[in-house]
Amino acid sequence: QVQLQESGPGLVKPSLTLSLTCTVSGGSISSGSYCWSWIRQPAGKGLEWIGRIYTSGSTNYNPSLKSRVTISVDTSKNQFSLKLSSVTAADTAIYYCARSLYYYDSEAGVDYWGQGTLVTVSS
Amino acid sequence: DIQLTQSPSFLSASVGDRVTITCRASQDISSYLAWYQQKPGKAPKLLIYAASTLQSGVPSRFSGSGSGTEFTLTISSLQPEDFTTYYCQQLNSYPRTFGQGTKLEIK
Numbered sequence: 694q695v696q697l698q699e700s701g702p703g704l705v706k707p708s709l710t711l712s713l714t715c716t717v718s719g720g721s722i723s724s725g726s727y728c729w730s731w732i733r734q735p736a737g738k739g740l741e742w743i744g745r746i747y748t749s750g751s752t753n754y755n756p757s758l759k760s761r762v763t764i765s766v767d768t769s770k771n772q773f774s775l776k777l778s779s780v781t782a783a784d785t786a787i788y789y790c791a792r793s794l795y796y797y798d799s800e801a802g803v804d805y806w807g808q809g810t811l812v813t814v815s816s
Numbered sequence: 817d818i819q820l821t822q823s824p825s826f827l828s829a830s831v832g833d834r835v836t837i838t839c840r841a842s843q844d845i846s847s848y849l850a851w852y853q854q855k856p857g858k859a860p861k862l863l864i865y866a867a868s869t870l871q872s873g874v875p876s877r878f879s880g881s882g883s884g885t886e887f888t889l890t891i892s893s894l895q896p897e898d899f900t901t902y903y904c905q906q907l908n909s910y911p912r913t914f915g916q917g918t919k920l921e922i923k
Contacts, residue, residue: 730912740860740903742912755911756817789859793907796866800907802850804871806859 695719697790697807705784705814711777715790715807722771723748726795730803731764731775733786741786745793746773780814787811818842818906822915828923833894837918839887839904848908851880851889854917855900863902864889894920 701713715729722729730745744754746764754762758777766773777784792805819842829835839849847867852860862871864880867887877892891898899922904915 739917740905740914742905742914745912753910757911794862794865796869799848801848801869802862802865802871802905802907803852803860804862806861809859 695792695805697792697805699788699790699807699810701810701812703811703813705780705812706816707781707814708779711775711780711784711788711812711814713775713788713790713810713812715773715775717771717773717792721768722766722773723768726798728793728800729764729766729773730791730793732789732791732803734789734809735786743775743777743788782814785812785814817911818845818909818913820904820906820913820915822902822904822918824918825916826919826921828921829894830923831894831896835891835894835920837889837902837904837920839882839889839915841885841887841906841908844884845906845908847883848906849880849882849887850905850907851878852903852905853898853900854903860903896922 696718698716705711728745728747731743744764746752761778763776787809789809790807791803793800794804821840823838849867851864854860868880879890902918
């Protein structure tokens with residue numbers, strides 16, 4: 694059973710960089726055809742896709758965040774990471790790491806989610 | 817970006833009712849649509865992918881249909897545990913986007 698677990702600071706000061714890591718257990722991050730994503734959700738609001746990475750290192754980002762986002766993967770540690778720079782209060786949210794399943798070679802949906810971690814941006 | 821609009825945003829129903837939630841896309845997304853259920857304080861759970869394929873372990877009272885720009889999620893007979901929030905997501909193009917959510921409440 695695949696499990697994902699987010700880790701990182703729960704409080705980040707404005708203008709600094711938010712850094713989160715997702716550790717994957719129960720399977721190799723390199724095995725199979727999956728992509729690994731970050732999705733966030735402000736309290737009481739809807740879901741926002743941040744970006745995704747393949748284990749090849751190929752990435753796609755949400756243009757609304759693109760200039761501030763970096764997603765990377767460390768296959769040796771079975772982890773992938775998110776960095777979001779120049780944060781403001783608007784970046785306060787629950788951050789989820791996630792794995793997408795593939796169906797007929799196309800990304801079809803997130804079948805595994807981390808439990809989510811609340812990151813608050815405040816001085 | 818592709819916009820997804822769910823209707824209704826709020827839905828009141830009773831146990832045993834049949835309900836349908838609609839998700840409309842701002843452009844053709846073929847069948848690249850997923851549906852999720854999210855309970856308070858929990859991560860979303862995948863219900864349906866490829867518009868109509870039931871995810872493993874999901875009860876058969878959930879079904880999805882549609883293609884192009886209009887999609888539906890149907891719950892054939894509501895159970896107490898189904899009263900929560902539902903989201904659609906398009907996976908046709910980047911950035912992936914979600915609908916605004918539909919909150920299903922007990923009447």
